[in-house]
Amino acid sequence: MKIDLHLHTNFSDGEKSVEELIHFITSKKIDIFSITDHDTIASLDLARIKANKYNKIFIPGVEISTYYKGGEVHILDYFVDSRNGLLLSFLEERFSKRIKRMKETIHILKKMGFDINYNDVVKTSPGPYIGRPNIAKALVQKGYISKPAEAFTDELIGNNGKAYVPPDDCSPNDAIDIILKTGGIPVLAHPGIYFSDGNWKLKEEDIKKFVNAGLKGLEVYHSKHTKEDFEYYREIARKYDLIITVGSDYHYSDNPVSTEMPIDDEVFSEVWKCIKPLVF
Structure with a gap:
């Protein structure tokens, strides 16, 4: 098996x-x-x-x-x-707080000079869920990085990243x-x-x-x-x-x-x- x-x-x-x-x-x-x-x-x-x-x-x-x-x-x-x-x-509570964290991450990225918004991120997901991979995809679509993996760094949304919200x-x-x-x-x-x-x-x-x-x-x-x-x-x-x-x-x-x-x-x-x- x-x-x-x-x-x-x-x-x-x-x-x-x-x-x-x-x-x-x-x-x-x-x-x-x-x-x-x-x-x-x-x-x-x-x-x-x-x-x-x-x-x-x-x-x-x-x-x-x-x-x-x-x-x-x-x-x-x-x-x-x-x-x-x-x-x-x-x-339901975990999911709601996840969305809140993602919005906070987007806000931090905007303050860092990245022109992305919540709708940009939502568009990368087929359903209501969004997570860091969706933010990474939005950054790719905006031309800031060439592939999603490049977002998961200390500079962006990696586990110790400047825009990471745990x-x-x-x-x-x-x-x-x-x-x-x-x-x-x-x-x-x-x-x-x-x-x-x-x-x-x-x-x-x-x-x-x-x-x-x-x-x-x-x-x-x-x-x-x-x-x-x-x-x-x-x-x-x-x-x-x-x-x-x-x-x-x-x-x-x-x-x-x-x-x-x-x-x-x-x-x-x-x-x-x-x-x-x-x-x-």
Whole structure:
């Protein structure tokens, strides 16, 4: 069973529609998948329908943006109940605050001399969601940069960028708490690409704090993790009896999916063993 539990659609900052994404992962031989759009579950009902059409096992998810020690930490919520009122209220608030942060970022950029406005950014998104990638696209369209990646620097909207506005109103523990209260499974996303004030990667001492708060899983296998990261985080996951997951964090056509990552069938078997009791 080939698995990818971290995928994005154009309901957040991915380039593909739900059906385009599922058709695409079918071509990549992926059997089990999760859509984990940022701070929204708007894609999930459609994804369930399309997953049945393509005969896939679908795990509904969402990726929640939080702030920890000066850097962003993302918590994945799996087996989301998309009818849960408490979760819907929480995500609605997160989404509203996301829009507010993006407007603040645009305001800072304008003060820095960049002639972009909110409508310019909204036009780059097929839906109501906007995030930093949409601001980057607007900067490309205005001719300030040649490709979106150039926006993610200390000069612009990178994690230490002059125009970056962090999601500092929500901690990892806040997200874990709401996920547990609403029947989900909280999993720490891509711990190997955390960055804050010159510090790279979340360490065991950080992950232990999240475990104490109720964290249930760790995204050991991520497309931007190194082989050393795989080994380090697998050890931690086993030590704290955490669910081990694999997720590509696919957004765009130049990103790999899980079947294109440097992992073998043994890894997929290990992940399937972890999640199978939750699926059936």
